């Protein structure tokens with residue numbers, strides 16, 4: 559147990575790093591996949607199952623939790639860890655991204671964003687200071703700066719305006735966060751698909767000497783190659799000794815290619831959302847259990863998996879649950895999918911230590927290329 563927040567690189571393989579982030583609430587093995595727990599729950603999972611598949615950290619969402627049940631209420635209940643019975647690390651997003659993608663009647667200016675709740679239409683305002691205050695009320699271990707993420711493609715002037723605003727907001731968040739030894743506030747690199755803006759954003763954030771850095775403004779509809787190109791210009795500008803979090807990414811192939819370009823932390827709604835829609839991720843590719851061809855297939859998803867959802871249930875049964883819209887269908891497929899993602903991350907960590915990430919990545923991607931089976 560450590561009183562401070564620290565990151566240690568244990569091994570490298572090219573630009574890939576294997577490391578550990580240590581916090582008072584636990585250690586995060588990197589490269590790490592962080593299950594999305596938007597409203598204080600990883601949908602269709604018990605928290606001990608989330609821990610059981612190997613997750614060291616989960617995500618919480620400032621936007622959703624401030625609207626319902628309310629940040630002050632969560633604080634009165636002892637903070638998000640006690641509220642949701644997840645005693646290990648939690649990373650929270652700042653809320654701006656969700657405001658811009660979910661809320662109604664939102665207005666953004668230098669001060670922050672004002673918006674109406676997508677739940678009951680109530681009016682709110684979110685400044686950099688209020689975002690950090692809310693994340694503090696949630697007792698979040700890793701807090702994100704408030705930023706403005708523009709969807710791609712976008713006009714260069716728009717991308718530059720949002721990147722510069724996000725830098726000013728980073729400074730205000732750093733001031734509001736102050737000095738909290740066991741916790742961290744990450745800056746978020748913006749700059750869209752423009753290399754020189756990405757470099758300016760990364761260099762300015764590096765000068766703020768933050769405890770970690772996210773790469774934002776990606777996984778917003780751009781082609782994979784654009785995302786990878788931006789990582790190649792951004793990561794070299796960030797401090798080697800600090801963790802790097804690529805927000806909202808991604809497929810197994812995205813993750814492999816991003817680890818090889820220096821990313822340490824990932825989040826993505828896909829494994830949980832896909833599980834609720836009948837899609838199973840396996841090491842041999844994606845399987846759509848809605849498809850009638852599984853109706854009489856007695857095989858499990860993956861007889862070699864150590865996850866009961868993958869090993870002990872027939873595809874015929876899973877197909878039946880999904881077609882009948884039984885809750886157990888979403889539960890078992892979410893369990894399988896999170897287990898697959900954590901196994902992928904464990905394999906990646908192992909491959910980096912063995913200096914064999916390139917070969918391992920090729921094997922995984924080939925299996926995925928075969929697609930539905």
Ligand SMILES: Cc1ccc(CCc2c3nc[nH]c3cc3c(=O)[nH]c(N)nc23)cc1
Nearest residue numbers: 617618619651655707774775776777805806
């Ligand atoms: C609970 C939770 C859900 C989702 C997220 C990440 C959400 C997310 C993005 N998702 C895809 N692309 C993204 C870009 C950004 C970004 O530029 N800034 C921020 N603050 N968040 C992003 C964080 C927490």
